Amino acid sequence: MTDKPPSLAALFGSFFVVGISGFGFVLPWARRMIVEQRQWLDAEGFNDLLSLCQLVPGPNMINMCTVLGDRFQGPLGSIAAVTGLISGPMALVMALGAVLARMSDIPVVAHAFHGLGAAAAGLVVATTVKIARPLALPRAGEARNWLSIGAALLAFVAIGLLRLPLLWCLLVLLPISVGLQLVWARR
Amino acid sequence: MQDYLDLIAVFARLGLLAVGGVLPVLPDMQRAAVEVHHWVTASEFTTLFALAQSAPGPNMMVVTLLGAHVAGIGGGIAASVAFILPPCVLVFFIGRLWQRLRGRPWLPVVQTGLTAVTVGLVAAAGYLLVRTAGDDATALGGIAAATVIFMRTGLHPLWVLGLGAVMGAVGLV
Numbered sequence: 466m467t468d469k470p471p472s473l474a475a476l477f478g479s480f481f482v483v484g485i486s487g488f489g490f491v492l493p494w495a496r497r498m499i500v501e502q503r504q505w506l507d508a509e510g511f512n513d514l515l516s517l518c519q520l521v522p523g524p525n526m527i528n529m530c531t532v533l534g535d536r537f538q539g540p541l542g543s544i545a546a547v548t549g550l551i552s553g554p555m556a557l558v559m560a561l562g563a564v565l566a567r568m569s570d571i572p573v574v575a576h577a578f579h580g581l582g583a584a585a586a587g588l589v590v591a592t593t594v595k596i597a598r599p600l601a602l603p604r605a606g607e608a609r610n611w612l613s614i615g616a617a618l619l620a621f622v623a624i625g626l627l628r629l630p631l632l633w634c635l636l637v638l639l640p641i642s643v644g645l646q647l648v649w650a651r652r
Numbered sequence: 653m654q655d656y657l658d659l660i661a662v663f664a665r666l667g668l669l670a671v672g673g674v675l676p677v678l679p680d681m682q683r684a685a686v687e688v689h690h691w692v693t694a695s696e697f698t699t700l701f702a703l704a705q706s707a708p709g710p711n712m713m714v715v716t717l718l719g720a721h722v723a724g725i726g727g728g729i730a731a732s733v734a735f736i737l738p739p740c741v742l743v744f745f746i747g748r749l750w751q752r753l754r755g756r757p758w759l760p761v762v763q764t765g766l767t768a769v770t771v772g773l774v775a776a777a778g779y780l781l782v783r784t785a786g787d788d789a790t791a792l793g794g795i796a797a798a799t800v801i802f803m804r805t806g807l808h809p810l811w812v813l814g815l816g817a818v819m820g821a822v823g824l825v
């Protein structure tokens with residue numbers, strides 16, 4: 466794409482803007498910056514990077530900054546991109562938190578928090594529906610993947626209902642889920 | 653000092669387990685913050701999560717807020733770094749091997765297996781939030797309304813969160 470790799474300052478600055486632009490959903494902003502504005506990757510390269518980032522634990526965007534920063538400027542590039550992405554939001558959220566913590570005794574603020582919590586819970590329920598839909602209702606022509614549905618239900622029961630420790634659930638569920646999918650795919 | 657060590661221990665562990673992002677580890681994060689370390693009450697945890705969703709940036713900001721709540725600005729930074737460092741190191745090295753891994757036919761299959769578990773964990777996070785935020789009938793109604801608005805409209809999440817806060821302030825939720 467571009468001839469000269471972006472500098473540490475460019476990595477920090479570009480991801481700083483991405484970080485303070487996106488509310489909750491940073492990915493569209495990152496795509497716009499990386500693919501359209503800076504042309505650091507083409508669309509295919511971006512999707513390839515995203516599939517890597519979704520494979521590894523941790524927030525997708527942090528992973529993306531780590532890998533992209535390393536490609537251009539090595540480990541220092543990773544650090545520049547990640548700190549660029551999170552420094553603005555972190556400063557903002559801590560300032561906001563400090564102010565609001567002092568106001569939380571005021572009844573109207575406490576009530577506002579109550580409503581805000583309800584809306585945030587709705588956001589997560591809606592997210593659940595959005596990501597669960599492809600499992601329950603596959604696109605036309607695709608077979609329903611009962612293994613996926615079973616693994617999702619098991620994870621929900623283990624963590625949501627039984628409140629088992631996450632570490633043990635993942636150590637048991639991930640190998641089973643991934644292993645069975647691999648066996649199923651071979652058939 | 654003990655606060656810092658506790659924050660780092662809790663969030664480094666959660667960071668390594670964050671398959672699919674922050675939401676899947678929310679139930680365990682809540683247990684560590686509320687039941688194990690008594691940093692916040694269950695309803696304060698929900699408020700911090702909601703505030704984090706209302707701020708810009710990646711949705712891991714609940715980690716920063718919790719850290720800051722426990723030990724000020726230093727705590728916010730310590731918790732955040734502890735949370736992202738293990739996955740960063742992991743993805744750094746996998747990123748360097750990626751040229752050899754990409755395009756392998758088993759990768760999408762592995763992804764399917766991971767995603768399935770992630771879906772169940774996000775559902776568990778949603779269930780937990782509904783139970784703590786939906787403490788009365790009007791709050792449950794508010795959650796249901798917010799869910800429908802998020803699903804049915806392209807409205808920016810910030811508007812819905814702001815609407816929730818206003819409805820709460822005037823006593824409707």
